Amino acid sequence: MSINPTEFPVIESIQKRWSPYRFDASPIDDSKILCCLEAARWAASSFNDQPWSWILAKRQDTEAFKKMVGCLLEANQGWAAKASVIMVSVIRTTFQYNGKPNRVALHDLGQASAHLALQATELGLQVHQMAGLNLSATRLAYNIPEGYQPETAIAIGNPDTSEPASEAEVELQKRELGPRKRRSLAEQVFEGTWSVKASFVPPS
Numbered sequence: 001m002s003i004n005p006t007e008f009p010v011i012e013s014i015q016k017r018w019s020p021y022r023f024d025a026s027p028i029d030d031s032k033i034l035c036c037l038e039a040a041r042w043a044a045s046s047f048n049d050q051p052w053s054w055i056l057a058k059r060q061d062t063e064a065f066k067k068m069v070g071c072l073l074e075a076n077q078g079w080a081a082k083a084s085v086i087m088v089s090v091i092r093t094t095f096q097y098n099g100k101p102n103r104v105a106l107h108d109l110g111q112a113s114a115h116l117a118l119q120a121t122e123l124g125l126q127v128h129q130m131a132g133l134n135l136s137a138t139r140l141a142y143n144i145p146e147g148y149q150p151e152t153a154i155a156i157g158n159p160d161t162s163e164p165a166s167e168a169e170v171e172l173q174k175r176e177l178g179p180r181k182r183r184s185l186a187e188q189v190f191e192g193t194w195s196v197k198a199s200f201v202p203p204s
Contacts (some may be wrong), residue, residue: 004180007173013121018180019128021079021172022164023157027060028084032123036156039119049095052109055088055142070140072153073132079172080130083155088138089113090150109151120156126154 003015037054045051057068068086069077080086089112091105102108117127130153138150164170184204191198 007185008027011118013118017117017121018126018176020126020157020159021128021176022160022169023079023082023084023155024160024162025059025082026084026158028056028125028157032120033058033085033156035123036116036119036125040042040112040116043108043112043115045111046102046104047095047096047097047199049102049105049107049108050112051092051094051095051098051102052112053090053092053148055090056085057087058085059083067141068153071134071138072130073134076130076153078156080128080153082157082160083128084157085155087154088133088142088150089154090144090154092148094147106151111134112151113154118155124158125156126159129153130155 004017006015016119033056040052041050041055043050043052055068059065065081065086068088069081071088072086089109091102092108093102093105094100095102096110113129117129120127133150133153135150139142142150144150166172184202186197186204189198189201190196197203
């Protein structure tokens, strides 16, 4: 996978991060998994509440991995089943310190997930995050209590760089190799009032 075409200099792990659809099914050392989780642990959060948790299954733990794959929506099950690790992210919906609703719990989970993804890239791995998770099935399968909400699934592994072995893999490779685009900063960064481009941002 080529370096991401950023318009301005960024750290190397951002340049190299991408979301593969094909993994090579090789196991990952526990030390690398722990590094990724440690990076997530040090994400910033409102009131340092750290509202995220993870449920994790490694592919060598056959039954646990099968259970996790079964919680994904069908469109994700085929390709994600070749990842080395699949995780489910869960948020606590209230603050620990006062029990009130935490409206930024998802924001904080996003920061933790981004830390995890960038650390994985630094280690030569890649992460593919998925919204395609059966939330009710996940809650039931893992006995997730009230006050906690499963949110996303995360596949971690080594990208498969071999030639596709089936038509399905050809299609997955096409998705991987498609153009990588982002909205311009001019479309995202405003000042003064809504939709007025910030003056320091160059035109798109």
